[in-house]
Amino acid sequence: MEIIEYSYDIDNISYSLDKYFDENTVFFDIECTGLSPRKSFIYLIGYAVRLGNKIAITQLLAKNEAEELEVLEEFEKVICKYDNLLGFNSTRFDEAFIVERCRKYKFNTAIKTKHHIDMYLTTTKAKCLLDLPNYKQKTIEEFLGLHREDKYNGGELIPVYQHYSLMGDNESKDLILLHNYEDIKGMIYISDIMAYADLLNSDIRYLSHETDENKLRFEIESSIDLPNSINKIREYGMYIIKGNRIYVTLNLFNGSLYTFLPDYRNYYYLINEDMIVPKSIGESIDKSCRRPASRQDCKVSAEGSFVALPKGFDVGNTRVFKPEYNSKEAYVSVTDIKEDIFIKITRYMLKH
Known part of the structure; x- marks a missing residue:
């Protein structure tokens, strides 16, 4: 087995790097000769650790299958010193592969006892924000602006490794190491x-808002500073995220709408007047001129500016307005919107 070591300094410790890659965490990535741990073996494990602003990357390279156990044992010594693991698609593939290969050698590994964060699984939780064509590592690298020298994937390097194992040529070895090194460095970056x-699910707070003839615009501050901006257009409005600011624009309707009273059973509908009155008043009116009010009858007209709401959005106790009772479109009056509604609308837009 050969051990190859590198190190470099990080100029800027980002929010995610500081949160997820502390000095008690090991980034890792494996290279193997196939997808089945029963038919293939691990020929390279690369890992990275952090010390302040310095990153140390180590690669454990097996010349052939006979050296695989040595690689596994050396990696085990490393992870036993740390509590956390971090990788990309690493819980379902890398960890599972290591466990199966250790089982072959009747070698007990502590890898499953570690707190393991899989960046792939974490990232897919944000599909509603990102809308990437896929969530492969290289796709995320390109989204964040990282362009690597290595042009191969793990499958394409299997025959390269086999050639290196047989012939021992440095060109093949360099290609293997470069791919794994850039995978690890790329994982740190992404x-x-x-x-x-x-x-x-972060803390966000209302900053300000303004209206014009047909738009309501407001600004929200997040506790998280995003590396790249995001903008999304919805039928009821749009939002733009830049750094730790979220700028939301909602469409306004100017005119007359109805709000419907929830306690309709307490009213009579006066047939000739097309209006509702409380039952306490309506009892004195001839029965032929009145009937129990329905939900549709108990409406109050209001004139003003209204914000279009997302479908299914719950505004709690705030009054909701509609063109008609059965209308799918729902609105709230601009005058009724408070800071908590701005926050609630923002959270809804981010997640849908």
């Missing part, structure tokens, strides 16, 4: 992608 999933 840890920033986890900020998008964290944003969905």
Whole structure:
């Protein structure tokens, strides 16, 4: 087995890097000769640890299958010193592969006892924000602006490794090491992608709002600073996220709408007057001129500016207005919107 070591300094410790890659965490990535741990073996494990602003990357390279156990044993010594593991698609693939290969050698590994964060699974929780074509590591790297030298994937490097194992040529070895090194360095870089999933449940606060003839605009501050901006258009409005600011624009309707009273059973509908009155008043009116009010009857007209709401959005106790009782479109009056509604609308838009 050969051990290859590198180190480099990080100029800027981002939110995600600081949260997820502390000095008690090991980034890791494996390379193997196939997808089945029963038919294939691990020929390379690369891992990274952090000390302040310095990142140390180590690669454990097996010349052939006979050296695989040595690689596994060395990696076990490393992870026993740390509480946390971090990788990309690593809970379902890398960890499972290591466990199966250790079982082959009747070697007990502590890997499943570690707190393990899988960046792939975390990132897919933010699909509502990201809308990427897929959530592969290279796709996320490109989204965040990282362009790597390595052009291969793990499957394409299997024959390269087999050639290296047989011939021992340095060109094949360099290609293998470069791919794994850039995978690890890329994972460290794209840890920033986890900020998008964290944003969905982060602390946010209302800053300000303004209206014009047909738009309501408001600004929200988040506790998380995103690396790349996001903008989404919905039928009822849009939002833009830049850094730790969320700028929301909602469509306004100017005119007359109805709010419907929830206690309709307490009213009579006066047939000739097309109006409702409380039952305490209506009891004195001839029965032929009145009937129990329905939900549709108990409406109050209001004139003003109204914000279009997302379908299914719950505004709690705030009055809701509609063109008609059965209308799917729902609105709230601009005058009724308070800070908690701005926050609630923002959270809904981010998650849908």
